[in-house]
Amino acid sequence: MNKQVQYTDWGLVDYQEAWDRQEEIFTQTVAVKNKNRLNGTAHPTPNHLIFTEHPHVYTMGKSGHEEYLLLDEVGLKEKNVTFYKINRGGDITYHGPGQIVGYPILDLDNFFTDIHLYLRTLEEAVIRTCTEYGIEAGRYEGYTGVWLDADNDKARKICAMGVRASRWVTMHGFAFNVNADLGYFGNIVPCGIDDKDVTSLERELGHKLDMEEVKSKLKGHIADLFQMELI
Numbered sequence: 369m370n371k372q373v374q375y376t377d378w379g380l381v382d383y384q385e386a387w388d389r390q391e392e393i394f395t396q397t398v399a400v401k402n403k404n405r406l407n408g409t410a411h412p413t414p415n416h417l418i419f420t421e422h423p424h425v426y427t428m429g430k431s432g433h434e435e436y437l438l439l440d441e442v443g444l445k446e447k448n449v450t451f452y453k454i455n456r457g458g459d460i461t462y463h464g465p466g467q468i469v470g471y472p473i474l475d476l477d478n479f480f481t482d483i484h485l486y487l488r489t490l491e492e493a494v495i496r497t498c499t500e501y502g503i504e505a506g507r508y509e510g511y512t513g514v515w516l517d518a519d520n521d522k523a524r525k526i527c528a529m530g531v532r533a534s535r536w537v538t539m540h541g542f543a544f545n546v547n548a549d550l551g552y553f554g555n556i557v558p559c560g561i562d563d564k565d566v567t568s569l570e571r572e573l574g575h576k577l578d579m580e581e582v583k584s585k586l587k588g589h590i591a592d593l594f595q596m597e598l599i
């Protein structure tokens with residue numbers, strides 16, 4: 369029987385607000401697990417799949433390097449972009465309109481307790497979505513995320529990933545470039561990788577895509593791969 373997962377599209381939401389909302393859901397889920405462990409109970413834990421977009425923002429993970437942000441405070445204001453240090457893995461990345469940001473807040477005890485498999489499964493959902501648009505995507509050995517032409521010097525990333533997990537509950541997630549303004553990546557060293565390009569579905573196909581159509585395909589692949597029932 370597939371595990372029920374609450375699907376929500378938050379639309380365009382400020383990064384700090386989305387982070388606060390994530391933390392609230394994450395904390396509630398961990399609290400249920402802790403209570404079950406202490407009391408010997410088996411109350412079901414909630415599972416969420418959240419899609420959103422953010423206004424222009426740079427975020428830096430716990431292992432991040434501030435020198436990879438190539439703008440000072442004046443430059444950030446000029447480009448109308450904000451900057452946050454956050455509690456996910458990974459280095460610096462960009463979020464903005466035209467990018468599907470996915471926040472699965474899952475209790476992996478309901479699925480499988482393997483963070484590497486979790487990341488590979490999210491990557492596979494994006495790879496399958498790209499395939500539906502005639503784009504051959506894959507993985508780049510030694511790096512997370514989804515890449516095009518990973519086996520040659522034209523390697524470029526179309527989806528970045530960075531997650532946090534505690535007691536097998538996940539938060540943060542992935543950023544899939546659909547119609548994103550790729551110029552904003554020029555102000556950072558994305559994910560600390562200075563010799564690789566970034567791309568989007570729009571750039572690869574030469575036209576803007578219907579975001580709702582891409583979301584529908586992507587969430588379908590996530591549901592299939594994780595054997596979820598989205599509600």
